[in-house]
Amino acid sequence: MTAEISTRQEVLLLSDREVKDKTSSKTIMGVGEKKTYTLSYFNVRGRAEPIRMLFALAEVDYTDKRISHVDWPALKSATPFGQLPVLEVSGDNMKAPLTLSQTNSILRYLAREFGLDGRTSSDKVKVDMIVETMRDSINPITEIFNETDENKRNEVLFKYSEDLLPRFLNYLTENLSSEWFLDQVSLADAVIYVAFDNISMFLPDFLDRKSYWKLREWRSRFESHPKICEWLSIRPTTAY
Numbered sequence: 312m313t314a315e316i317s318t319r320q321e322v323l324l325l326s327d328r329e330v331k332d333k334t335s336s337k338t339i340m341g342v343g344e345k346k347t348y349t350l351s352y353f354n355v356r357g358r359a360e361p362i363r364m365l366f367a368l369a370e371v372d373y374t375d376k377r378i379s380h381v382d383w384p385a386l387k388s389a390t391p392f393g394q395l396p397v398l399e400v401s402g403d404n405m406k407a408p409l410t411l412s413q414t415n416s417i418l419r420y421l422a423r424e425f426g427l428d429g430r431t432s433s434d435k436v437k438v439d440m441i442v443e444t445m446r447d448s449i450n451p452i453t454e455i456f457n458e459t460d461e462n463k464r465n466e467v468l469f470k471y472s473e474d475l476l477p478r479f480l481n482y483l484t485e486n487l488s489s490e491w492f493l494d495q496v497s498l499a500d501a502v503i504y505v506a507f508d509n510i511s512m513f514l515p516d517f518l519d520r521k522s523y524w525k526l527r528e529w530r531s532r533f534e535s536h537p538k539i540c541e542w543l544s545i546r547p548t549t550a551y
């Protein structure tokens with residue numbers, strides 16, 4: 312399928328579509344093309360959950376493939392970096408199917424495809440900041456999760472709750488727009504929601520602090536978003 316587009320800016324925004332002639336006729340391939348998405352991850356929320364939330368927000372169908380730990384060793388070498396999540400994308404008009412690895416790359420790709428990455432350049436970089444801060448905040452959580460020595464575990468948890476976490480939550484409190492993180496729902500909201508889920512797992516009362524009332528309101532609003540509300544009601548119940 313082809314389509315005529317009018318400005319250079321639009322060409323740049325139309326991600327992943329084959330541009331035939333960027334300078335003159337600006338005919339692009341693949342507009343309106345139906346893509347097929349398969350997301351592979353373990354049967355937990357983990358790193359895949361913000362990706363699943365993007366599909367929910369965009370109301371785009373995908374296969375939510377859940378790999379068992381028993382099957383994983385046989386599948387590992389077929390993935391780009393021996394890790395999950397992996398997103399496979401194919402479509403009639405794509406030159407070749409894509410096999411994508413790295414959570415944040417997948418998140419950014421889908422957010423761009425679905426128009427959930429912010430409207431302006433300033434909004435896009437704010438979304439990026441949230442995505443990167445989330446990565447930093449997941450690392451200590453993973454460490455806490457895997458640490459068997461209780462003293463070491465408490466040490467990491469204490470440092471996390473006294474330093475990185477308050478900074479992150481204060482930044483959010485100061486930067487939330489009236490309804491969402493930006494003036495429209497975006498990848499940032501999905502990522503923040505999953506971060507709060509993780510925080511609540513280890514520090515169940517942390518967000519109850521008086522100064523975080525704005526964040527609690529935001530969380531309830533996000534949970535009430537019709538597409539998120541539906542996803543939360545149908546998603547498989549898993550340990551984390």
Ligand SMILES: N[C@@H](CCC(=O)N[C@@H](CS)C(=O)NCC(=O)O)C(=O)O
Pocket residue numbers: 357358387393394395396412413414415
């Ligand atoms: N930087 C990667 C890390 C991915 C990662 O650590 N995946 C874990 C699951 S959360 C995994 O695949 N573990 C199994 C293995 O390494 O064999 C990303 O963000 O996607």
